[in-house]
Structure formats: C-alpha cells, structure tokens
Amino acid sequence: xxxxxxxxxxxxxxxxxDRPVSAEALEERExxxxxxxxxxxxxxxxVHRHQRRAYAVARSIVLSHDDAEDAVQEGFLHAFRALERxxxxxxxxxxxxxxxxxxxxxxxxxxxxxxxxxxxETLSSPHRDPAEAxxxxxxxxxxxxxxxxxxxxxxxxxDVEGYKHAEIGALLGIPEGTARSDLHHxxxxxxxxxxxxxxxx
Amino acid sequence: MTVTRNDNGHGPDADPRVTDLLRSHYAAPQDxxxxxxxxxxxxxxVTRGLGRISDLRPAWWSGFGEFRTADIRNAGLIxxxxxxxxxxxxxxxxxxxxxxxxxxxQRAAVESALPLPLDDATLTSRVRVRLPEDAPERYxxxxxx
Numbered sequence: 001x002x003x004x005x006x007x008x009x010x011x012x013x014x015x016x017x018d019r020p021v022s023a024e025a026l027e028e029r030e031x032x033x034x035x036x037x038x039x040x041x042x043x044x045x046x047v048h049r050h051q052r053r054a055y056a057v058a059r060s061i062v063l064s065h066d067d068a069e070d071a072v073q074e075g076f077l078h079a080f081r082a083l084e085r086x087x088x089x090x091x092x093x094x095x096x097x098x099x100x101x102x103x104x105x106x107x108x109x110x111x112x113x114x115x116x117x118x119x120x121e122t123l124s125s126p127h128r129d130p131a132e133a134x135x136x137x138x139x140x141x142x143x144x145x146x147x148x149x150x151x152x153x154x155x156x157x158x159d160v161e162g163y164k165h166a167e168i169g170a171l172l173g174i175p176e177g178t179a180r181s182d183l184h185h186x187x188x189x190x191x192x193x194x195x196x197x198x199x200x201x
Numbered sequence: 202m203t204v205t206r207n208d209n210g211h212g213p214d215a216d217p218r219v220t221d222l223l224r225s226h227y228a229a230p231q232d233x234x235x236x237x238x239x240x241x242x243x244x245x246x247v248t249r250g251l252g253r254i255s256d257l258r259p260a261w262w263s264g265f266g267e268f269r270t271a272d273i274r275n276a277g278l279i280x281x282x283x284x285x286x287x288x289x290x291x292x293x294x295x296x297x298x299x300x301x302x303x304x305x306x307q308r309a310a311v312e313s314a315l316p317l318p319l320d321d322a323t324l325t326s327r328v329r330v331r332l333p334e335d336a337p338e339r340y341x342x343x344x345x346x
Binding site for chain 2: 077
C-alpha cells in the first residue's frame, strides 16, 4: 500500500507548550512577524510556502482550476488584510487554509447561483485541467458535479489530499462526525455512479 | 518523510479505482513556472493599491468570514441562555405583579361588599364632652350636691 507523501510542513507547534519547535516553524514565525510589520517580501515567502496546499484546499471545493486560482488569490488577499489580527503562536497554515476554504466556498456559491448550467463546460476545460482528457474522466467530472458541494470537498480533502476528518471539519466549519458521514456518502455515490468502471476498462 | 494521514483513500467503503481517478482528476500542476507565476499574481493582487499592512483597516464585516460554525453555535447558545434567563426573570416578576394586583382587587371587592364600620367612625369623630373633675364624686354621692 502506498502512502501519501506530504510536501507541506507539519503543523506549526504551539508556542508556550512543551512540544518541540522545528526550525521550519521558527522560520515561518519570523516570516509572519516580518509580514505583520509590513514586509511584503516576508509575505511573499509565506505565499511561496503555502500556495500549493492552499490551491489543493481551494480545488477540492470549487469545480474548476480557474476558480481554485481565484480562491487562492482571494484567500491570500484576505489573509494579508487580516494579518494584524493573526496571533503568531497559532499555526499559520491552518489559519490560512481556513481563509482560503472560505473564499473557495464563496466562489462555489456564487458560481452555483450565477451560471450553474455552464458547470459541465467549465469542468471540461482541457487546457487547465489535464484530467479531463478521456470519457472516463468526463464521467467522473459529471459524477462529481452531482455530488453536493460539501461532500465533494470532503472526499477530495480526505482521499486526495490526505486530511483527517477533524482537519476537514476545521477547514469547512463542520463537525468531525459530519465530515465522516459526508465522506461515506460521497464514496458510496461515486461508487454507484462509476460502478461499471471495471467492466469498461 | 512519508506520512499516512488517514486511511489513504482505501477504507472499507472506498473504491481504490475511484480514489485513483480522483487523484488524477485533482492533480495539481507540476510545472514550477506555474507556481512562480501564481505567486507573482498573488503578490500583485496584494500589493496593488493596498499600501502597507499597518495602513489597512479591515472592514467591519470581514471578521465574520473567519468565524467557525462552532464559534457561532457557542455564541448563539450563550446568547440564547442569557435571553432565557432574562425572559424567565421578567416572567416571574410579571407574575408577582399580576398576583399582587389580583390580591388587591379581591380585597377591594370584599371590602366594598361589607358594611362600613360607621359607628366607630362616628364615635371617633365625635367631640367628647369634657366632664368636670368632680363628676365621679357627684355620681357616687348625688345628695351631697
């Protein structure tokens, strides 16, 4: 069985506790403090560190790559504006990812209201999303589109990004049990929708 | 370091085939230039017309976006508890006032139905004749006077 190799740093330790503080965490804390003092380069360092994870979080919530990019930009902008209120002893990643998740949820809601009919087209953008190539993936896209917004986010965050139920709950602002139940339903839904995958392949 | 954070998409109710498809579908861009470009765009949007961080004052509503559902639920529970206590205290106070008013009305009704103690009122209002100091002597020995 393969495991998920995580390229992002472990959660920053809580200052004032006995937990060891990694050099990475200390470096990040310095970046946060400098950014809070008005250093744009330090903030760019934080963007560089967290943009991939932020993208993954956003992508799990919205239906297209473009919307995920927008959510990442909005999320970082919100984070920058709220940076003064961030307490450096918190985990910056967790704080940022929650903001990005909120931005993505906003975009998903706006998109749903504005142009729900165009979603399948958005999904099949070949340039932005290479996974749209085959019929199989088109079917997956359609199946994902029939999933509820929250269930889709939960299954992607769990099965693709490797988040735990509690982390997903914190990101999406839902109880851990709801994340667990959403995952179960989303898996069952996709399994039903793609039940003949094996016979086709 | 390789870390398995959850069941790795291979739990009892997961279909590994679907999980693999999902991973392929949601694969992030691998090209480093893409990430450099995204970083540049993020920084452009951050710096464009925003000035220094210390100059920024967040809008009053911006904080709501950071509330978690649990925070809102807790605040709601506290507010509901306070409202309940206030409503309960108000209800008890109103009930006491109503009970007092009822008692006063009943007493007034009873008193209005009973005859007034007019004799006592007359007696108390009458001007008493002041008797001379030797009056008792005259009552006892009237023939001496």
